[in-house]
Amino acid sequence: MLVIFGSCSRQDIKPRATRAAFADYLDQRIPELMNTYDIPGTTLVLIRKGEIAWSSAFGYADREKKREMSVHAICRAESISKSVTAWGVMKLAEQGLVDLDDPVGKYLPDWELSDSTFHKEKVTIRRLLSNSGGMPLGTLGEEYLPKTKMPTLEEYLSNEIRLIYEPGSRFEYSNVGFNLLELLIEEITGRDFSEYMATEIFKPLKMHQSSFSWKNNEEWTAKIPMGYDLHGKPVPPYVYPAKASGGLFTTVEDIARFVSAGMSKSTKNSNLSVLTKQSITTIYTPHIPVSGIFGLVADSYGFGHFIETLPSARKAVWHGGQGHGWMTHFHAVPETGDGIVIFTNSQRSWPFIATILNYWSQWNGLERIKFSRIATATSFLWGLIACIYIFILISAWQIIRDIASHKRTLFFSLRNNTANRITTLFCGFIIISALVWAVYQPYLFISSIFPVGTPWLGWALLLLSTVLLLSALFHERAVKNTQNREPGI
Numbered sequence: 001m002l003v004i005f006g007s008c009s010r011q012d013i014k015p016r017a018t019r020a021a022f023a024d025y026l027d028q029r030i031p032e033l034m035n036t037y038d039i040p041g042t043t044l045v046l047i048r049k050g051e052i053a054w055s056s057a058f059g060y061a062d063r064e065k066k067r068e069m070s071v072h073a074i075c076r077a078e079s080i081s082k083s084v085t086a087w088g089v090m091k092l093a094e095q096g097l098v099d100l101d102d103p104v105g106k107y108l109p110d111w112e113l114s115d116s117t118f119h120k121e122k123v124t125i126r127r128l129l130s131n132s133g134g135m136p137l138g139t140l141g142e143e144y145l146p147k148t149k150m151p152t153l154e155e156y157l158s159n160e161i162r163l164i165y166e167p168g169s170r171f172e173y174s175n176v177g178f179n180l181l182e183l184l185i186e187e188i189t190g191r192d193f194s195e196y197m198a199t200e201i202f203k204p205l206k207m208h209q210s211s212f213s214w215k216n217n218e219e220w221t222a223k224i225p226m227g228y229d230l231h232g233k234p235v236p237p238y239v240y241p242a243k244a245s246g247g248l249f250t251t252v253e254d255i256a257r258f259v260s261a262g263m264s265k266s267t268k269n270s271n272l273s274v275l276t277k278q279s280i281t282t283i284y285t286p287h288i289p290v291s292g293i294f295g296l297v298a299d300s301y302g303f304g305h306f307i308e309t310l311p312s313a314r315k316a317v318w319h320g321g322q323g324h325g326w327m328t329h330f331h332a333v334p335e336t337g338d339g340i341v342i343f344t345n346s347q348r349s350w351p352f353i354a355t356i357l358n359y360w361s362q363w364n365g366l367e368r369i370k371f372s373r374i375a376t377a378t379s380f381l382w383g384l385i386a387c388i389y390i391f392i393l394i395s396a397w398q399i400i401r402d403i404a405s406h407k408r409t410l411f412f413s414l415r416n417n418t419a420n421r422i423t424t425l426f427c428g429f430i431i432i433s434a435l436v437w438a439v440y441q442p443y444l445f446i447s448s449i450f451p452v453g454t455p456w457l458g459w460a461l462l463l464l465s466t467v468l469l470l471s472a473l474f475h476e477r478a479v480k481n482t483q484n485r486e487p488g489i
Helices: 019-037 080-094 125-129 153-158 175-189 193-202 252-261 277-283 292-296 350-363 370-404 418-439 445-449 453-473
Strands: 041-048 051-062 306-309 315-323 326-333 338-344 408-410 474-476
Touching: 019 041, 019 051, 019 350, 041 252, 041 350, 051 252, 080 125, 080 175, 080 193, 080 252, 080 277, 080 315, 080 326, 125 175, 153 175, 175 193, 252 326, 252 338, 326 350, 338 350, 350 370, 350 445, 370 408, 370 445, 370 453, 370 474, 418 453, 453 474
Parallel strands: none
Antiparallel strands: 041 051, 041 338, 306 315, 315 326, 326 338, 408 474
16 A cells, blocks of 8 residues: 555656666566556556657566566557547548548448437538547447457447537547548548558558457467456457457557657658658647546547647647556657557556656656546545545444443434434435445446555445444434422422
8 A cells, every 4th residue: 555655756756867767767666566556467668759768568468377478469459549540540631532621421421320419410520530529439348259250340330320419519538439430441442441551550650560450360369468357357359340449459669659650859750651740730739628537637639649738838649548458558748759658458557557657757857747647546545545444433433432331222213313313324325325336337437547446445435334324323312301490389
């Protein structure tokens, strides 16, 4: 727990220390954090001046078989796929094959959005790229074992596409919108989405270990680690029916090459003609303010990228990915050429990633980035849990003391402090009901953010509800008036 409380500390990292010094620091701290959050394996890359400056792997790709993690491990990138897909769409725009402000339906003659009270013609390519196209998040957990039969892209989209708000009116994180862009690419080019991305994006960026499709060769599949869920149980490799929003398989160094290609400080990739500087600027331009839970860690959304304006007025761009047994993240400051990529094969990794980002931002002399608020929130949660347990101990001691001294009795009378006791009983039952509901949920958002603290919070709330119920049931006895009275006249 000391590691958790200290995870937000930035005092032991010297800004602009040498790369070797910071690497040594990570070599020391990362295993400690992995142990704290029960993370089997992780791979990291540091980017300096637009080039890979350091990469390393820690832990296991397969904990049961003791197979060590490697920077060459081919991992599920999950929603980082959206950032890469945005480049594929912008390539079409550069070639004049699509206009970003056209309705997507213009390019999909065989596809018709269902009738809606919202305006279908406002579902433009630009809005789909910026998660403001009116589309929902989409169904989560539709996973298939590789090489098994699954729905086609069209079949999948037919059950997912619908408008839930007026396009362009707000930000709504959407897998469905990006998967519709996958269909757009196939319709415009007449090519398979995976083949198009491999030829037009991966090959020129030298992302040789990246693919949107499962490859049926032993050399490739042998590099794929096992994933691990929130409870630490192994998750075998899987694929999705749609690829653009979260289907990318890649390595941490390949994503570092992708991130570097978008940096103005990059020299190594300056001769790679994938996208023009203007297109990359458009991708990194804020298109819609970010709201909801994402608003705590970002200011706006560009094309497939979250955007944060730092107090220095510099722009940070990033994206993360979360899947069943996987978490990934990249963060970059294109103006300076600084970046970091983090992959883990554990669904328990958000506070781990946030803490590493906190270290990285301190090392680069950056202001505290918003994503590191998760690390701060983790410390706050432990403080809250401590306060709840203290309250429980004090209240339980008072109840036991009063029962022992006969100041409280187990008898539900409607005479004494009825409103207070009914309120206390109600609060106790509400907490218990919420805990029972949580136990039967296949996935809880709070468990991903606070994988270690959530169980402790659950037990704290269970004990708190018990104390509340006992406090209401063992109510205080009425105090009789024993004073002598004057005889009546």
